[in-house]
Amino acid sequence: ETCIRLPLVRTPNTSTRPSVRRDPELYAGLSGPSYSIRGVNEKFKLPSTKTLQPGVDQESGQLDTWPARPIKPASSFPPRNASTCTASRTSVHRSRSAKIPDRMSVAPKPKFLEQLEAYLHREMKLLECPPDGPHELRLQVHQEVFQYLIEDFKTYKPILSAIKKEYELFIAHKQQIIKQLEPHKAQLEAVKEECERRIASLRENDKNEEAGVWKENRKLQAVIDQMRGAELSYKAQIEKLQEELGHLYEQYRDEADARKLLVADYNDLKYRHQQEQQVSEDTHTNEREDPVLLKLKLARTKEDLKVANQRINTMLADYGDVVPRRELEMLEASCKNLETELEVVKNDRTALMGEHNVLQALYKQVVNERDKLSQEMNQLKRSATPRPQWDRCAQYIDGGQDKWNELSNGKSSDQVVDVLLAEIAGVSIDELIKSDVFDGKGVGPEVPRYLKATGQVRNRRIGRGEANRLINGFWQYRTDSTDVLPLDECLFSYLVSINNGDETMAIEEGYNLEDACTRLDYEPLIHLFHQIISDEVDEKVFRYWMQIQATLTAALEQESQKGLVTTTVLGQVLQAILPSKPSDHIKVLLGVASSQGDLSHLLKPCTISQESEGQPSGFSLCLLEQTRQECSSFVQEIANALNNKSQISVADMKQVVLTLDPTKPAEELTALLSRGFAVSPQQISNEAAEVTTTVTKLLQRLNTGHVLRSGP
Numbered sequence: 001e002t003c004i005r006l007p008l009v010r011t012p013n014t015s016t017r018p019s020v021r022r023d024p025e026l027y028a029g030l031s032g033p034s035y036s037i038r039g040v041n042e043k044f045k046l047p048s049t050k051t052l053q054p055g056v057d058q059e060s061g062q063l064d065t066w067p068a069r070p071i072k073p074a075s076s077f078p079p080r081n082a083s084t085c086t087a088s089r090t091s092v093h094r095s096r097s098a099k100i101p102d103r104m105s106v107a108p109k110p111k112f113l114e115q116l117e118a119y120l121h122r123e124m125k126l127l128e129c130p131p132d133g134p135h136e137l138r139l140q141v142h143q144e145v146f147q148y149l150i151e152d153f154k155t156y157k158p159i160l161s162a163i164k165k166e167y168e169l170f171i172a173h174k175q176q177i178i179k180q181l182e183p184h185k186a187q188l189e190a191v192k193e194e195c196e197r198r199i200a201s202l203r204e205n206d207k208n209e210e211a212g213v214w215k216e217n218r219k220l221q222a223v224i225d226q227m228r229g230a231e232l233s234y235k236a237q238i239e240k241l242q243e244e245l246g247h248l249y250e251q252y253r254d255e256a257d258a259r260k261l262l263v264a265d266y267n268d269l270k271y272r273h274q275q276e277q278q279v280s281e282d283t284h285t286n287e288r289e290d291p292v293l294l295k296l297k298l299a300r301t302k303e304d305l306k307v308a309n310q311r312i313n314t315m316l317a318d319y320g321d322v323v324p325r326r327e328l329e330m331l332e333a334s335c336k337n338l339e340t341e342l343e344v345v346k347n348d349r350t351a352l353m354g355e356h357n358v359l360q361a362l363y364k365q366v367v368n369e370r371d372k373l374s375q376e377m378n379q380l381k382r383s384a385t386p387r388p389q390w391d392r393c394a395q396y397i398d399g400g401q402d403k404w405n406e407l408s409n410g411k412s413s414d415q416v417v418d419v420l421l422a423e424i425a426g427v428s429i430d431e432l433i434k435s436d437v438f439d440g441k442g443v444g445p446e447v448p449r450y451l452k453a454t455g456q457v458r459n460r461r462i463g464r465g466e467a468n469r470l471i472n473g474f475w476q477y478r479t480d481s482t483d484v485l486p487l488d489e490c491l492f493s494y495l496v497s498i499n500n501g502d503e504t505m506a507i508e509e510g511y512n513l514e515d516a517c518t519r520l521d522y523e524p525l526i527h528l529f530h531q532i533i534s535d536e537v538d539e540k541v542f543r544y545w546m547q548i549q550a551t552l553t554a555a556l557e558q559e560s561q562k563g564l565v566t567t568t569v570l571g572q573v574l575q576a577i578l579p580s581k582p583s584d585h586i587k588v589l590l591g592v593a594s595s596q597g598d599l600s601h602l603l604k605p606c607t608i609s610q611e612s613e614g615q616p617s618g619f620s621l622c623l624l625e626q627t628r629q630e631c632s633s634f635v636q637e638i639a640n641a642l643n644n645k646s647q648i649s650v651a652d653m654k655q656v657v658l659t660l661d662p663t664k665p666a667e668e669l670t671a672l673l674s675r676g677f678a679v680s681p682q683q684i685s686n687e688a689a690e691v692t693t694t695v696t697k698l699l700q701r702l703n704t705g706h707v708l709r710s711g712p
Helices: 087-097 111-126 136-152 157-285 291-319 325-383 390-396 400-408 413-425 464-480 487-498 503-519 524-533 539-559 567-577 583-595 599-603 618-641 650-660 666-677 681-686 695-703
Strands: 034-036 043-045 437-439 456-458 647-649 692-694
Touching (some): 136 157, 390 413, 464 487, 487 524, 503 524, 524 618, 539 618, 583 618, 618 695, 647 695, 666 695
Antiparallel strands (some): 034 043, 437 456
């Protein structure tokens, strides 16, 4: 807050009366009155009052007072502090304020201000500017009016011009940004429409799928209810049949008892008739039989009758519940049929319930995926970045804008990036980006079993981790398998087994694994597998490598104390299990093992599994590399021994190998000759003198095999 009041300036009105203008004095520094700010002890100078005065009417005895407001009398102003207002400043103020009349009226607008406002309204009306709101025409008119105002105030013209210039630069900068963002606005609207269209499509698909699942669920529920009703019907039929069976059995028992009674009555009547006939005959024969004898016969007859009744009762008691075999067999057959039908109904119901549960799980999964896609879409709406200006790349491409339009026309951002990478690398786009499918290599005998396919195979572009898992799983499958199959057949069998017997998926896995081996050939484990499966390296190289690591781990476990392995112990174990290895190779192995820190990691068994990514250690890779070098060195010694020969027989080759390695076992020698001459071990044993080959082919086969020196 300042304590000085500058004089008000009135713009002269040239239309009413002439005015005498006086050139202001030149600026001579801050030599005028001073002012201070409350809370700050320093005083600040102003330019001279004569310098500040513009070239206006100086003869008028009254100053313009605008904006119009009531002027208080001089006595009503608060007293001034001597510390903040100097005497010279006070005198200037009094001299200026003395000319202001002591009245409470409102002063009219200055003429220049009225002219400016009239010009402003007239120009806006002529240009048909909108009454309010930002517009370019309104801005243009106000800029002109402000320019007139600057031209009139000569003293403040530089600072006002600078302010105007800064505003205009800032407005031009913002307009340029708006022009740059206009294309992005259209692209954003296009992306928005595409996203909304996709959302509508997804919602429609979800609605259709949900309706289909609901109808299928209702259908299955109706089938389940129908089968439940059939089950209840079968149960009711079984109960009814059991009840009818009980009634039939009771009727059978009653009829059997009645039949037995009839038979007994018939036998009794027959017996009585016979007895009467016999008595009649005896009466005629012996009319006067002895009464005592008759009594004895009667007693005997009663005893026989009693025994017969006892036997009849016993038979009735023992066989009263017996069912005829024919009816029993018929009932058993009917019961078995009903039980079979009931079991089938139960199995069908279990299957339907399982399918119903699967459909419910699938429906939940589809709902979750839909929600996830909706969330991703909303996130993309909020945070999606605008598309880059790809046309800026044209000036850096050979051929200019025409070449760039030809390369990038109709391609997505991802594809345009691939085009840029291809131009930077200097290769074609087809070489940089592989097709989404592989062309089948046919089913000829020269094609490996796991690559025999016609047509197109999907390219999944598997990475290093999945390729290593497939390779390790194959070696584990190869080790556990009891069937001795060729490598391509064994690999195909393994791929079929991990794909649940689907040969089409196995062929697809084979093509993707072959492509990964080609792309990731710099990986040691993948490179070795590719060489072995392509018959460029013998499978024994990998088996020998794994066997040596397993033997080394077992030996270190026996020699180490409390799980600690030292360099001395490692060197002794290496010399013991690898007596033919050169000493400089052992030193290199010790150096590599020591560089990896604690040597206790060598106690971990070297295993392969389908879940591991199969990254071997530096010590293991060094051991493999030294093994390959030793094989190449031994083959080179054989080549030097056969330097002057073009053809060689098995016997001569055997003599050369034994000369170089006298301690080589017969089994390893037979394997070496079998690989070198490309015949079976049986042919080497039976027809050794008749098998020959060229030295060049022999050395080529030995270079791809596992040929090591056995002795020192």
